[in-house]
Amino acid sequence: MPSILQSASGRASATVIGVYVAVAWTVGNLFPFSTFSMYARARWNSLVERTVVVDETGRAYAASDFVVNDCPDRSEWHECAAIPGTAAGIPYIEQRLVQRLAEHRADAVGEPSEPIRIVRRTWDLANGGALVEECEVARCRGRR
Amino acid sequence: MSRPTLTPAQADVVARWSLWVAFCIDASVCGVIPISPVSPDRTLLFALTHPAARASLIAVVALSGLHFASAERRWRSGIVSLAALVTLAESRFAANGFAERHLFYGAAALVGWLAGAGLTRGPNTGRLGRQLALAALAAVYTNAGLSKLLRGGPLWGLSYTTAATVLEQQGGSEQGLAELVVLAMTSRPVGIAAGVVSHLSELAAFLMPFSRLAAVGVSTALIAMHAVIAIGTHTHDGQILFPSAMLLLVALALLPGLAGAGSVDPPQLRVDIPKSVPRTALAAGLLAFVLHPLNRYEDYGGTDPVLAEDQPGGPLRRLGPLMVDSRVGAAVIERLVEAPDAVVVSLRLGSGEEVAFRASCEATGHGRFDVGDMALWHEATEASPDAVAEVGVALHTVIAEAVGDRDACARLAAWRSRAR
Numbered sequence: 001m002p003s004i005l006q007s008a009s010g011r012a013s014a015t016v017i018g019v020y021v022a023v024a025w026t027v028g029n030l031f032p033f034s035t036f037s038m039y040a041r042a043r044w045n046s047l048v049e050r051t052v053v054v055d056e057t058g059r060a061y062a063a064s065d066f067v068v069n070d071c072p073d074r075s076e077w078h079e080c081a082a083i084p085g086t087a088a089g090i091p092y093i094e095q096r097l098v099q100r101l102a103e104h105r106a107d108a109v110g111e112p113s114e115p116i117r118i119v120r121r122t123w124d125l126a127n128g129g130a131l132v133e134e135c136e137v138a139r140c141r142g143r144r
Numbered sequence: 145m146s147r148p149t150l151t152p153a154q155a156d157v158v159a160r161w162s163l164w165v166a167f168c169i170d171a172s173v174c175g176v177i178p179i180s181p182v183s184p185d186r187t188l189l190f191a192l193t194h195p196a197a198r199a200s201l202i203a204v205v206a207l208s209g210l211h212f213a214s215a216e217r218r219w220r221s222g223i224v225s226l227a228a229l230v231t232l233a234e235s236r237f238a239a240n241g242f243a244e245r246h247l248f249y250g251a252a253a254l255v256g257w258l259a260g261a262g263l264t265r266g267p268n269t270g271r272l273g274r275q276l277a278l279a280a281l282a283a284v285y286t287n288a289g290l291s292k293l294l295r296g297g298p299l300w301g302l303s304y305t306t307a308a309t310v311l312e313q314q315g316g317s318e319q320g321l322a323e324l325v326v327l328a329m330t331s332r333p334v335g336i337a338a339g340v341v342s343h344l345s346e347l348a349a350f351l352m353p354f355s356r357l358a359a360v361g362v363s364t365a366l367i368a369m370h371a372v373i374a375i376g377t378h379t380h381d382g383q384i385l386f387p388s389a390m391l392l393l394v395a396l397a398l399l400p401g402l403a404g405a406g407s408v409d410p411p412q413l414r415v416d417i418p419k420s421v422p423r424t425a426l427a428a429g430l431l432a433f434v435l436h437p438l439n440r441y442e443d444y445g446g447t448d449p450v451l452a453e454d455q456p457g458g459p460l461r462r463l464g465p466l467m468v469d470s471r472v473g474a475a476v477i478e479r480l481v482e483a484p485d486a487v488v489v490s491l492r493l494g495s496g497e498e499v500a501f502r503a504s505c506e507a508t509g510h511g512r513f514d515v516g517d518m519a520l521w522h523e524a525t526e527a528s529p530d531a532v533a534e535v536g537v538a539l540h541t542v543i544a545e546a547v548g549d550r551d552a553c554a555r556l557a558a559w560r561s562r563a564r
Contacts (some may be wrong), residue, residue: 004354009272011417012263013279013353016256018425020283021290025432029243031233032251035436036288042296042303045467050312060314062378079474079494086471093312123311125304129330 046126047086051094051137053101054117061116063100066142068109071118074098080120080135113143149400156216156270159277162395163257164213166250166388167225171205173247174198174232192235204228216270219261226254249284249389253396256280266412278396279353281389285366289346290433301340307332313377313384325376342369352397363397463487464559465546473538474531475499482560491535497527501539505553513540516552 004010024033052060053071101118118138123129150158175198191197205228212221229251237243259280260273292300310329314322328334345365351358370386377384460480461468466489470477475491478498482488486504493499500523501513513520513536520540522532547555 005419005422008413008417009275010354011419011422012260012272012276012413014422015417015425016259016276016279017283017286017350017353018422018427018429020252020255020280021287021429022425022432024283024287025290025429025436029237029245031230031237031243032248032255034243034245034248034284034287035291036245036248036284037291037295038245039305039309040288040291040295040300041305041469042292042300043305043308043469044303044461045308045470046304048304048308048311050314052314081473083471123330125307125311125330125332125335128332129307129311129326 045086046124047083047122047132048125049086049120049122051097051118051120053097053142054119056115061144063097064104066101066104066116066144068106068113069101069104069116069140069142070106070109071101071116071140071142072138073102077118077137078135080137083122083133086122109141109143111143113141116140116142152271155399156274158399159257159274159395160213160216160270162391163250163254163277164209166253166391167205167209167229169388169391170247170250171202171229171232173244174229174236175202192231193239197235198232201228201232205232217261219258219273222254222258222261226251226258229254246384246386246389249281249386249392252280252284253277253392263413263415263417265414272413274396275353277392278359281392281396282349282352284389285346285349285362289343289349292343293347294433294436301343302336303339304335306339306342307335310373310376321375322378325372329372329376338369338372341365345369359397363393367393367398460487463489464555465542472542473535475535475538487556487560489539491539493527493531493535495527495531497525497531499523499525499527499532499535501536503543503556505556513537515540515543515547518543518547518552518556 208224256276257273260276
C-alpha cells in the first residue's frame with residue numbers, strides 16, 4: 001500500500017477505485033456505478049435445465065431461427081415434473097424463448113414447414129454434463 | 145530485440161478513440177435493442193425511450209464523443225457525451241425494469257478519464273486520464289469479484305456456476321466453436337479452472353493501474369473470460385458480448401506502453417492529493433462493501449426478495465433434499481430460512497406468486513402435507529388453493545422420499561444441524 005501511494009497517479013488511481021467501490025456498494029445500480037452482481041450467487045446444484053426448440057432429429061435452434069411458427073402459448077405448455085435438486089435456471093432465457101416464439105407466431109405457418117418440438121432438457125454437471133432427461137412441453141410446426 | 149511500445153502521446157490517442165468507440169457501441173445498444181417496458185409509465189425517463197429521443201441522444205453521444213476523442217483537453221465534450229449516455233441508459237433501464245451491466249464499462253472508464261483530466265493542468269491531461277480510466281475499469285471488475293465473494297463465498301470458483309451459466313445460455317444450437325466451449329466447460333476440471341481464474345482475476349483487477357505485470361496478466365485473463373462467454377453462449381437474441389469491456393481492456397491495459405504507474409509521467413496536478421485521500425476512499429469502499437446488507441441485492445435486474453429481519457436463524461443454502469434455486473413441482477425454492485421453531489421454505493410459483501411452507505416438529509395441528517411427525521403447513525398466500533395444494537404435495541413428496549423409512553423429525557434435526 002505505501003509504495004502505490006508514493007506517486008501522484010498512484011494516489012489518484014487508488015482514490016478512483018475507492019470512490020467507485022464506495023458509491024456502487026452504497027447506491028447499487030446507478031449508471032455507470034454497479035456492484036456487478038450478475039452470476040454472483042454460487043450454484044452448487046449439479047442438475048441444470050434449459051428449454052429449447054428442436055427439430056425431428058433433436059437438433060436445437062434459437063427461437064428466432066423460425067420465421068413463422070404455430071406453437072402454443074406458454075400457458076398451454078405441458079408442465080414437466082421437475083427432477084428434485086434441479087437448478088431453476090436463468091429466468092430471462094426462457095422468457096426470451098417465449099417472447100420470440102410469440103413474435104413469430106401465425107395461425108398458418110405456410111410451406112415449407114417442419115414439425116418442431118419444445119423440450120426441456122436437464123443435464124448433470126457432476127456427470128460431465130450428461131443429458132439426464134428430455135421432457136416435451138409442446139409440439140408444433142415451424143418454417144425457417 | 146525490444147517490443148514496439150506506444151509513446152505516451154500515441155497511447156493517449158488510442159485510449160481516447162477506444163473510449164469513443166465504446167460509447168458508440170453502448171449508446172447504439174441502448175438505442176437499437178428493443179425495449180420491453182415492464183409497465184406503462186409516464187415519467188420523464190420513460191418519455192426519453194421514444195425512438196426520436198433515443199436517436200437524438202445517440203447522436204449527442206457520438207458527436208460530442210467524437211469531439212472529445214479528436215484532440216486532447218476536450219473534457220467538456222466528454223462530460224456532454226457522458227451525460228447523454230447516462231440519460232439514454234437510465235431511461236432504458238427504467239423502462240425495462242432492469243440494468244444491463246454490459247453497458248457500464250465505457251461510461252465508468254470515462255468517469256475515470258474525466259477525473260484525471262480535471263485534476264491535471266498543462267499538456268499531459270491524457271496521461272492521468274488514461275491511468276484513471278483504467279482505475280475505474282479495474283474498480284468495475286473488482287466489484288464483480290467482491291459480489292461473488294459476498295454472495296457466492298470464497299469458493300465461488302469451485303461451484304457449478306460457470307458451467308451452468310454457459311450451458312443454460314445456449315438458447316440455440318451448439319455448433320463449431322460453441323460446441324467445443326460447452327463441451328470443455330461441462331468438464332468438471334475445466335469448469336473449475338475457468339471459475340477460479342475468472343474470480344481471482346476480478347478480485348485482482350484493482351492492481352492493474354499499479355503494475356504493468358498485473359495489467360497484462362489480469363486483462364488477458366478477463367479478455368479470455370469474455371471471449372469464452374461470447375463463443376459459448378447464444379441466447380435467443382444472439383451471443384452475450386461485452387465489446388466495450390474487451391476493447392477498453394486492450395486499449396487501456398494490454399497494449400505495450402500503457403498501464404502501470406511507472407509508465408505515467410508525473411502529472412502536474414491542480415491540487416496535490418495527500419495520502420489521506422486515497423486511504424479514506426479505500427476505507428469508505430471497504431466499509432460500504434462490508435456494511436452492504438447481505439439480504440438485499442439485484443440479479444438479472446430484478447430485485448430479489450428481502451429476507452425477513454426477524455428470522456434469527458438466518459438463511460440456509462441447503463436443507464436435506466431442499467436447495468435454494470431448486471425446483472419443487474412447478475415452483476422454485478427462493479429461500480430457506482431457519483426460524484427458532486421451524487424451517488421456512490419460500491417458493492415462487494410459476495404464476496409468480498409466493499408461498500411459504502413451514503416444516504416443524506414443535507408445532508401441533510398436523511395437516512395433509514405432514515411427513516410422519518413433521519408438521520408441514522403453508523402460510524397465508526395470494527396463490528390459488530389448487531396451486532398451493534400442488535406444490536404442497538410436491539414438497540411433501542421430496543421430503544418424504546429423502547426421509548424414507550426413518551424418523552422424519554430425527555432427519556429434520558440432522559438436516560438443520562448439517563446446514564448450520
